[in-house]
Amino acid sequence: xxxxxxxFSRALTELTLSFHIIYATIGVGIPxxxxxxxWVGIKKNDEHYILLARRWARGFVxxxxxxxxxGTAIGLQLSLLWPNFMELAGNIIxxxxxxxxxxxxxxxxxxxxxxxxxxxxxxxKKHLLLxxxxxxxxxxxxxxxxxxxxxxxxxxxxxxxxxxxxxxxxLLAMFNPAMPTKVAHVVVTAYMTSAFVLAAIAAFRLLKGxxxxxxxxxxxxxxxxxxxxxxxxAIIGDFSGKYLAEYQPEKLAAxxxxxxxxxxxxxxxxxxxxxxxVKYAIKxxxxxxxxAHANPTAEVIxxxxxxxxxxxxxxxxxxxxxxxxxxxxLVGLSGLYWLGTKLRWTFVNSRxxxxxxxxxxxxxxxxxxxxxxxxxxxxxxxxxxxxMRVEDAATTSGHVDKMLILFAGLYFxxxxxxxxxxTRMFRKNPVEREIEDRNVEKGGDIL
Amino acid sequence: xxxxxxGVFVLWTFLFGYLIVGSIDFGAxxxxxxxxLTGRQRILTNIIQRYLSPVxxxxxxxxxxxxxxxxxxxxxxxFYFGTILLVPASIAIILLAIRGSYYAFETYGFKGHKGxxxxxxxxxxxxxxxxxxxxxxxxxxFVNMVNGSPSLDYGALxxxxxxxxxxxxxxxxxLYISAVFLTWYANKAGDLxxxxxxxxxxxxxxxxxxxxxxxxxxxxxxxxxxxxxNMVDIWWAFALSLLLFxxxxxxLWAKRSYGLAFGLLAGQFLIAFFAYGFxxxxxxxxxxxxxxxxFTNEAMAIALxxxxxxxxxxxxxxxxxxxxxxxxxxxxxxxxxxxxx
Numbered sequence: 001x002x003x004x005x006x007x008f009s010r011a012l013t014e015l016t017l018s019f020h021i022i023y024a025t026i027g028v029g030i031p032x033x034x035x036x037x038x039w040v041g042i043k044k045n046d047e048h049y050i051l052l053a054r055r056w057a058r059g060f061v062x063x064x065x066x067x068x069x070x071g072t073a074i075g076l077q078l079s080l081l082w083p084n085f086m087e088l089a090g091n092i093i094x095x096x097x098x099x100x101x102x103x104x105x106x107x108x109x110x111x112x113x114x115x116x117x118x119x120x121x122x123x124x125k126k127h128l129l130l131x132x133x134x135x136x137x138x139x140x141x142x143x144x145x146x147x148x149x150x151x152x153x154x155x156x157x158x159x160x161x162x163x164x165x166x167x168x169x170x171l172l173a174m175f176n177p178a179m180p181t182k183v184a185h186v187v188v189t190a191y192m193t194s195a196f197v198l199a200a201i202a203a204f205r206l207l208k209g210x211x212x213x214x215x216x217x218x219x220x221x222x223x224x225x226x227x228x229x230x231x232x233x234a235i236i237g238d239f240s241g242k243y244l245a246e247y248q249p250e251k252l253a254a255x256x257x258x259x260x261x262x263x264x265x266x267x268x269x270x271x272x273x274x275x276x277x278v279k280y281a282i283k284x285x286x287x288x289x290x291x292a293h294a295n296p297t298a299e300v301i302x303x304x305x306x307x308x309x310x311x312x313x314x315x316x317x318x319x320x321x322x323x324x325x326x327x328x329x330l331v332g333l334s335g336l337y338w339l340g341t342k343l344r345w346t347f348v349n350s351r352x353x354x355x356x357x358x359x360x361x362x363x364x365x366x367x368x369x370x371x372x373x374x375x376x377x378x379x380x381x382x383x384x385x386x387x388m389r390v391e392d393a394a395t396t397s398g399h400v401d402k403m404l405i406l407f408a409g410l411y412f413x414x415x416x417x418x419x420x421x422x423t424r425m426f427r428k429n430p431v432e433r434e435i436e437d438r439n440v441e442k443g444g445d446i447l
Numbered sequence: 448x449x450x451x452x453x454g455v456f457v458l459w460t461f462l463f464g465y466l467i468v469g470s471i472d473f474g475a476x477x478x479x480x481x482x483x484l485t486g487r488q489r490i491l492t493n494i495i496q497r498y499l500s501p502v503x504x505x506x507x508x509x510x511x512x513x514x515x516x517x518x519x520x521x522x523x524x525x526f527y528f529g530t531i532l533l534v535p536a537s538i539a540i541i542l543l544a545i546r547g548s549y550y551a552f553e554t555y556g557f558k559g560h561k562g563x564x565x566x567x568x569x570x571x572x573x574x575x576x577x578x579x580x581x582x583x584x585x586x587x588x589f590v591n592m593v594n595g596s597p598s599l600d601y602g603a604l605x606x607x608x609x610x611x612x613x614x615x616x617x618x619x620x621x622l623y624i625s626a627v628f629l630t631w632y633a634n635k636a637g638d639l640x641x642x643x644x645x646x647x648x649x650x651x652x653x654x655x656x657x658x659x660x661x662x663x664x665x666x667x668x669x670x671x672x673x674x675x676x677n678m679v680d681i682w683w684a685f686a687l688s689l690l691l692f693x694x695x696x697x698x699l700w701a702k703r704s705y706g707l708a709f710g711l712l713a714g715q716f717l718i719a720f721f722a723y724g725f726x727x728x729x730x731x732x733x734x735x736x737x738x739x740x741x742f743t744n745e746a747m748a749i750a751l752x753x754x755x756x757x758x759x760x761x762x763x764x765x766x767x768x769x770x771x772x773x774x775x776x777x778x779x780x781x782x783x784x785x786x787x788x
């Protein structure tokens with residue numbers, strides 16, 4: 001097995017997934033946001049929310065396109081770069097992969113219908129109905145694909161007898177112990193990220209001088225939804241920690257720099273690792289025991305319990321810190337905004353606060369990236385925990401390095417292209433003009 | 448019927464679906480770009496955009512469905528085809544990515560941007576070639592086993608006349624299928640100019656399609672005798688396919704019943720595609736991999752088939768709705784209503 005192929009296969013997979021999840025996360029969350037805006041618009045009989053849904057949907061198409069093509073890429077790359085893994089996994093975990101394509105199919109059909117029937121239905125409620133399969137399809141494709149990933153962390157649903165897989169149960173493999181926390185965390189953070197990305201756009205328009213009520217409505221709606229889902233994310237994140245302590249203690253221990261198995265375990269926040277010594281860290285007494293077992297005196301397994309070659313890289317601690325810090329800051333930012341708006345505190349409408357909200361959008365995307373890197377690198381050296389090591393799964397082909405360059409070029413073009421198209425789309429047609437156009441069209445009076 | 452046969456039948460059916468919808472899509476992009484070059488864009492672009500806009504994403508799913516399904520039903524294909532196809536499949540992914548994204552960019556962002564339309568057309572022209580390599584490889588003779596891992600002999604692959612015949616067939620049939628469909632679609636839209644142009648293209652591409660299809664049978668005779676003999680055994684299926692071909696060309700020639708002409712064409716490709724697939728059995732990759740030695744375990748096979756049936760129950764009504772709203776909706780096809788996002 002050539003080491004070079006393994007390295008480049010890992011690099012290419014990481015590149016593809018890191019790029020894909022930006023668009024995929026938005027793809028999962030935005031349909032829900034569109035649905036909420038459309039629903040609020042109908043309920044309040046407020047044309048602004050309907051327009052919000054429409055404009056989000058238009059931008060969404062661009063992100064979907066990139067999500068679809070990079071999703072196709074990773075779907076094929078799984079077999080191209082990890083043929084041995086897919087051969088094994090195909091026997092046990094093909095069902096959720098297969099179901100994911102159905103969910104995706106379902107979404108694709110109704111998204112096409114939704115986008116091209118804006119002016120066909122007089123009744124907006126009918127149009128809202130079309131969004132339900134889009135949102136359900138988008139969320140369920142995340143559910144199914146995360147189940148596959150959960151299986152890689154906690155393989156079950158089969159027995160190994162003399163190197164052969166027997167007694168295979170596809171359903172048991174799907175409903176593995178990692179599945180509930182992983183799926184919930186992925187779906188909820190996708191909603192959360194989408195809400196904060198959309199909030200950032202609204203805040204940006206307000207910051208840029210538009211004072212239109214449309215952007216204020218958009219900002220309040222997205223921040224409120226963002227608050228709900230960021231709180232949900234924190235709660236599920238806590239469950240994930242407890243899951244790790246129970247089933248994957250080496251990942252938790254590496255992420256927390258918890259070297260020795262002890263009771264009353266403190267939580268290490270921030271800091272740097274220098275020659276095996278932790279420096280400049282904040283230690284919160286008992287917090288790791290609480291995080292792991294909801295009991296301040298509980299024993300938490302440390303890295304000393306694992307052979308050297310089964311310990312994940314220790315840099316995942318930094319990833320963990322970034323993810324949690326961003327997540328918590330966003331809970332605070334959106335909570336304060338919601339409270340401040342209700343209580344008429346003026347600072348939430350100040351420039352600096354809006355600037356923070358603008359930064360919240362990219363920050364939530366960074367949290368998604370670091371969260372995935374933490375989850376994936378924390379599983380090293382395994383591709384199937386306890387079953388198959390990464391180096392045994394990679395392809396034997398010698399051309400992976402060239403493919404890496406090729407795909408890097410592709411993602412560069414797609415990334416730049418999507419940003420250029422999106423900004424042009426909305427700059428050329430600001431909401432003020434669109435409202436005017438619609439007024440002319442309808443002869444109505446939207447403010 | 449064994450589970451293996453059901454599995455391969457399901458996958459082959461989806462691949463056929465992709466063959467038709469993908470061909471329409473690839474060909475449409477090509478004709479669109481070609482009409483730009485020759486200054487006839489005004490005639491074709493509206494028709495093509497109106498058809499493609501709501502369905503481009505659905506087209507892509509047919510392909511995803513196939514390659515996810517084949518690893519599900521036949522996990523060993525991941526090991527064999529995954530290892531050898533790294534380069535050709537990666538190129539196909541990149542071409543598909545250019546198509547999918549640029550289509551969306553062009554349609555929603557830069558309306559009428561010539562560079563994008565051109566790239567879109569060219570990617571559509573080369574994708575069928577990149578994908579059809581898989582069919583060539585599966586005929587055997589291009590894969591060597593090195594230390595227990597398969598490796599692709601690119602030299603032999605590029606020198607083989609079989610490779611090039613299959614590439615030419617895939618290109619000309621893409622253009623043929625697409626042209627016949629667009630003739631029908633333009634005619635429904637009442638667009639006489641576009642109908643006339645597409646009918647001309649359809650008639651031009653009919654001949655190379657049928658000639659290369661025949662030529663491939665002759666080449667298989669020396670390349671893969673077993674497959675050739677299996678094909679001869681079901682010669683009647685290919686003969687029937689030829690009759691349907693003649694029928695649809697005649698209808699096009701006589702300028703009548705374009706809908707029926709497309710129906711006959713679909714029948715022609717359906718029969719030929721299944722007859723080809725059937726005669727290829729039991730091999731997936733000749734001579735290393737058969738459907739029997741690569742099939743998944745029984746529990747997974749049954750689970751997949753149940754999921755497939757449940758999925759179809761959801762998909763068929765949805766697809767029907769999509770077709771009703773766009774393909775078979777007179778107002779939409781004729782562009783009488785504003786239907787933009």
